[in-house]
Amino acid sequence: MAMNSPFVSFDGGIQQLKGDDTSVIVPALLSTISGLGIGGNVLVLVVLIHVFANRRASEAYVMLANLSASDLLILSLCAPVRAVTYYRRTWTLGIMACRTTEWIQHSCLAVKAFVLLATSQARHNFSSHPGGHSNFRQKRVLITLVIIWTVALVFPIPDIVFSRLKDEGNISLCVSELPSSSQDVMRVFSKILPLGIYVVPITLSVMCHIRTIFHINPTTHGETSLPHLYKSYLLYLSVIAMNALMMLPEWASWVWIRHSSDESCKPSAGLLIFSQVCVYLSSAFFPAILLTMHVPLRESLSDLCSLLACRGGKHRQKIEGNGNEMRAIVMKVLDERGCVPTLTITERHSDADCQTLPDLEYFWSERRNTMVTEECDPLPWERLKQSNVEL
Structure with missing residues (x-):
């Protein structure tokens, strides 16, 4: 797996693992994380859609919806691929899935990092000019999101170029193969990708939030709104810190594999599995943190539950009312026909x-x-x- 070897690393999960426990425990763990995370992110998106329907949209809510959507894509597209790979211990999903599985995951991770950076910058601008927060410019937000998704989808294109199927005996392996003519390109890509979608965005986001917290002016924002502001900044700092800590094993092992010249110094299979599990835990923890610490969103969830409960009660009353009316009509018809006694x-x-x-x-x-x-x-x-x- 050195830089001059036929392939660099496995894509879509480690294949050819030994031990029966890995073919059962790892897929079960990934499936559980994926199921819980998908349910949580769907709930967050439903609450945000309810907020948008009530014409309470803001730039922060739009960014949160994109974060939840990227996590939903990771858990629904990437985690099941790795669960199947660990269960089969070979690649059975075809050439297109082999070429796109790493690209989709890195693109979604890039979207998360860029959206957090854009949100941090927007909150810094809001703290500097509180009066401009009420002006929600849909065109500006739409342009920002288009740029973020475009850059995130284009940045990891080399994952598609270097991923391919490799036959070894009677099984197929999905690997990142490195041709001898592309070693220099791969070395540059292996440095730029983690810097561009992990180190730089997270560092700038943390710096923006810390600088904003220390430069909050009570006379500008008002004494009553300060607790709400501090809670909001603490929420985003928690999301950034959780994302940074959970992504650290993944990117550390990714760089380690591509810059280690000695075969004996490669990361172990246990570390690689742990790093992939941490990636999906990050996407599953996001809705829990958001619905716990974001007070307006939690209140919107309570309002939505109350609304659904009221609609359910009205529906039952309507059914009961319709039943009583039908009984009265039937009794009246039978009475007119002489089938019912006085x-x-x-x-x-x-x-x-x-x-x-x-x-x-x-x-x-x-x-x-x-x-x-x-x-x-x-x-x-x-x-x-x-x-x-x-x-």
Whole structure:
């Protein structure tokens, strides 16, 4: 796996692993992380769509939606590929998946890094000019996102160029093969990629947030809004720190493989598996941090749950109302046809206070449905007023 060897590293997960436990434990772990992370990011996107529907969109919410979308792509496209690879111990997904699996993952990681940097810069501009925060410019945000996604998709193009299938015996391997004519290009790429989508964006993001926190002016923002601002900056610093720590094993092993000349000094398979698991844990932890520490988003989630509960209650009431109306129509039709006797039994309600004994129910139904004259009334005192009754 040295720089002058036929291939540099495995793509889409390590193939040809030994030991039966790795073919069961690692795929199960990746599947669990992927399932939980996909559910959390889908929930975040649903809440953000609810916020956008209520015309409360802002630049920060749009950036959070892009972060969640990139994490969702990583967990739904990249994690299952590695789970299948560890289970099969060979490559069975075809040439297109082999060429694009590393490219998609690195592109999504680049989107996360660039979006965090853009968010940090936007929050720094907001702290310097608080009055401009209310002006949400859709065109500016759209242009920024188009640039971010374009650069993120173009930056790791060499992953597609150097990835290919290699036959070894009766199995196929997906590897990053390095031709002798491209060694210089690969050496430059192996330095630029981690610097461009990991070191530089995270460093600048942390510097922007720290500088903003230390330069907050209470007279400009107001004493009442300071706690909210500090919590917001703490949220983004937590996301950046979590992303930096979780990505460190992945990029360290990635650079280690491509710059180690001795075969014995290569990272172990356990370290490579651990680094890949950390990448997916980062994407799964993001919605948990966001829904825990972001107060407006948590309130929007509560409002959405309350709205769904109210709609569910109204739907049940509508169904019950429709059922009562249908019963009344059926009884009316049967009554007109002479299929229902004059003495009808009142409907029994589910409330215990409204329930009566069958005999009394029949008796009061008789009293309600029977017309009697004054001479034949067996209970004439019922029609007398209380003031006229003499004991």
